[in-house]
Amino acid sequence: MKITICIPVYNFDVRELVSDLKKEIIAKDFNAEIILIDDQSKEEFKQINEVLQKQVDQFIYLDKNIGRSKIRNLFLTYSKGDYLLFLDCDGKVTDNNFVGNYIQFINENPGTKVIYGGRVVSESNPDRDHYLRWKFAVERENLPVSSRLENPYLSFQTNNFIIGKEVFQKISFNSEFQKYGYEDLLFAMDLKSNNIKIDHIHNPILNIDVEDNRLYLEKVKESVDSLSKMLADEELNSKMSEVKLVKAFNMICRIGLKRAFIVLFKINKPMVEKKLLKGKGKINLRYLDYYKLGLLLQKTE
Template sequence: MLLSICIPVYNFDVRGLVSDLKKEIGTNGIDAEIILIDDASLGNYKKTNQVLQNEVKNFIFLEENIGRSRIRNLFQKYAEGEYLLFLDCDGKITDKNFLKKYTEFIQKDQETKVIYGGRSVLRHAPGPEYYLRWKFAIERENLPLGLRLSKPYLSFQTNNFIIKREVFEKIHFNPDFQKYGYEDLLFAMDLKSEKIKINHIDNPILNNDLETNTIYLEKVAESVESLTKMLRDKSLKPKLSEVKLVRLYNKLFFKSFIELFLADKTLYALKSKLLKGNDNLYYLDLYKLGLLIKDMKE
């Protein structure tokens, strides 16, 4: 069984990740190929990663950035494996049997279509400037296997998953959404609508890129913009009904409450509080809700 390891690259040094993968491929005798597609990274990152061109099966450099969804779809053109393993470029392998755990699961269950392995971050808290993204990962993303199994579609993320080629040929990431945010959830809900099971196993990859509170809140705003666009599409809106932020938004009935959040000073106050990093994620939920209300109003 050939496994195609697909890594979209954007402004990150992937030499360590590729080295770790190649080491396990050799040590555990994994039948695998590695494919990299660079989504128009800055020149210094391209130069750094170019040394990998002779180390992997394919390394494609795009001239223009095509976004998170389209670049993942593009791997189908180059991958030859029966299964495709997608990894984020900022991930770090922490288990010497990382690939083996996936292949053994597939060998035991020949009906496997999709597997999500999970994610982790460093257990030690970073400085306050980086704390918000880390706290969100610890409390909301790095869920134990039991919790992920209870909500297999809502718990799915694209940082570390395997999909059978024949499934990916039918169900792609929606190319209309190029920016950061909710493209993974929409993909999961497309799988759900087709009654394709998402298996979950305990095989996390470490998120190896610390984001400042400022950068993370910029990504939060971008993700809410993407969600707004999805909600305005009548064919997509029903698929998002289980999303926590959407459920909160749909429960709003009081005009005064909505107008409070539409006030720029309210959003500014919440953002200022969040930039300090060490705060309850309740305020992040309120900030996202305020952004969504504002975006939906425009």
């Protein structure tokens, strides 16, 4: 069994991540390769990562940015592995048996098709400018296996997962959505509609690049824009119906309160943004839920 480690690179120094992975592969003599694809990073990051060209199996540079979905699909062109292990470039390995944990699970569960390992962030409170993204990660993303198994598809993320090549050849990421947001859940729902199980294990990657509050809110807007386009498609709308935000959106529309909610949201939006951006304190993530719902309703006026 051969593993292809796939790392899309965009404006980040991946030298430590690659070094840690290579140490484990060499020390344990795993049949594994590492492929990097740079999605048109800034020149400074290309220069930083240039040393890796001789340390990985393949390092591909793209002449234009193609986005989160297309770049993951592109790894199929270069992969020689039976399984593809996808990692975000801003991750850090914290277990010297990280790759081995996946291999062990596959060997013990030969029928497995997709495995999600999880994610964590630093336990230390960040400064106020980075608090919102950190709090969202702690409360909504860094879930233990027991919680993830309650909703195995909705708990799936693309920062750290492994998938059988044959499965990925049949079910890839929807390339219509290039920007940030909900492409991971759409992919998970595509797996669900094809009766492909997602297994969950405790094998987390540490996320070391927590965005500042303002940048995170911009990414939230981008994600809502992507979701609104998904909901405009009847088939995709049906697939995304289990998502919490979509459930709230559909309920508001069904009971005829969409217009009233939008009017109220336009009045409250500056206050909500101020609360979300202020940083430390008792930031209630329900404000973020309200913010996303208001943006989504506006996008679909």
